[in-house]
Amino acid sequence: MAPATITRTVEIHWGAVSSYQQTSIFAAGGYDWSIHYYPSSLWVLGCFDLCVQLETMGARMTASLGVSVVDPMGKLPAWKVVQAPRQEVFCNNPNDCYSAQLFATVAFSTMDRAALLGYRTVDGLGVVFECTVTVVTQAPAVIPAALLPASDLKEQLSRMYATKDPPCDVTFSVEGQLFDAHKLILAMRSSFFKAELYGGMMESRAHVIQVKDSLPSVFEALLRYIYKDDLPCTDGDVDDDDGNNVTEMLCHLLVAADTYGVDRLRTLCELKLCSLLRLGNLAKLLAFAEDRQCAKLKDACVEFMATYPKRSTKEVVANNQEYAQLRSARPSVVIDALEKAVMFRG
Numbered sequence: 001m002a003p004a005t006i007t008r009t010v011e012i013h014w015g016a017v018s019s020y021q022q023t024s025i026f027a028a029g030g031y032d033w034s035i036h037y038y039p040s041s042l043w044v045l046g047c048f049d050l051c052v053q054l055e056t057m058g059a060r061m062t063a064s065l066g067v068s069v070v071d072p073m074g075k076l077p078a079w080k081v082v083q084a085p086r087q088e089v090f091c092n093n094p095n096d097c098y099s100a101q102l103f104a105t106v107a108f109s110t111m112d113r114a115a116l117l118g119y120r121t122v123d124g125l126g127v128v129f130e131c132t133v134t135v136v137t138q139a140p141a142v143i144p145a146a147l148l149p150a151s152d153l154k155e156q157l158s159r160m161y162a163t164k165d166p167p168c169d170v171t172f173s174v175e176g177q178l179f180d181a182h183k184l185i186l187a188m189r190s191s192f193f194k195a196e197l198y199g200g201m202m203e204s205r206a207h208v209i210q211v212k213d214s215l216p217s218v219f220e221a222l223l224r225y226i227y228k229d230d231l232p233c234t235d236g237d238v239d240d241d242d243g244n245n246v247t248e249m250l251c252h253l254l255v256a257a258d259t260y261g262v263d264r265l266r267t268l269c270e271l272k273l274c275s276l277l278r279l280g281n282l283a284k285l286l287a288f289a290e291d292r293q294c295a296k297l298k299d300a301c302v303e304f305m306a307t308y309p310k311r312s313t314k315e316v317v318a319n320n321q322e323y324a325q326l327r328s329a330r331p332s333v334v335i336d337a338l339e340k341a342v343m344f345r346g
Helices: 113-119 153-163 183-189 191-198 216-228 246-260 263-275 279-292 295-307 313-317 321-329 331-345
Strands: 004-013 026-028 031-038 047-054 060-070 087-091 101-107 126-136 170-174 177-181 208-211
Touching: 004 026, 004 031, 031 126, 047 060, 047 126, 060 101, 153 216, 170 216, 177 183, 177 216, 183 191, 183 216, 191 246, 216 246, 246 263, 246 279, 263 295, 279 295
Parallel strands: 170 208
Antiparallel strands: 004 126, 026 031, 031 047, 047 101, 060 087, 060 126, 170 177
16 A cells, blocks of 8 residues: 655744643544654754654554654745654554654754744744654555465365264254264254254254154255255256156255255255256246245246247147146146246247
8 A cells, every 4th residue: 555644743942932742643544643842852962852653552554754844934945854764663552652653853953043044933933843754554465375275174074074073963863864963063054953953942952853854865965065065966967757856856955955044055956956947847847936936946937938949838838747737736827937938038
């Protein structure tokens, strides 16, 4: 980021009336600062000090202080008292007050009184010093991506699921088939499991939790997703002639994702079903989309009906037994889809 610069003026009176002064707090570079004048230098005899102080507690950055004498009337150019401002690291540490200060010490001998005459204030008793604070804000170092090791969280969870190490602390029974898992992982990934295992439900105290309304293969696919974050059971993406296998499994898995509150898995299943649409499973997936409120899948069915190559919608569904059953049992679903298909064609 570019350095941030701000100026503040301090009017100093010479002689016996000269005394310690402090400006009000001001902001520069996102930090709070103040300027202090010490008529007798803390460091060198016969000099005075101008000091910039970091007021923001706990902050750390690099800044510099430049000092010039300016003409109150604006007729003469600024006279640099500190020719080459040095940069210092500021750190507002309550145990070390000087770590938050930078001093510019000015010797009276360098302040030629004759030369200063033109810079005097109107009353002739003082001189105006302009203090320039420059804050150098540095962006944190960026580690090249090539040097960062790839995340292995997914591999670690997959290994945990496969080896059951560390030992599992919950068991599910689905049609007599047992599945072991880790409560914490399930609760992190599923709102249903969180309530079931940690919310005081009766199942949270059971040694073996009975799972109803699910198939062993579907529940196993659900657990595999929870640990591995992969959509299972789609190898080859091939259905049989009746539109079963992958499509049927994905439908069951989408229902399980709905039940157990695994929203991302539900979306993945729906999108995958959209890609597997064909004439043989159109009626089945249209009815499923209506039942499970899958808007994307229903729209995909409508688009399929409207754009099937070289066939009208009537030809697409004329000899399909499942479509005939759907039309007989739920005519409103078919009518709605046909109307949308006509609108889609424009």
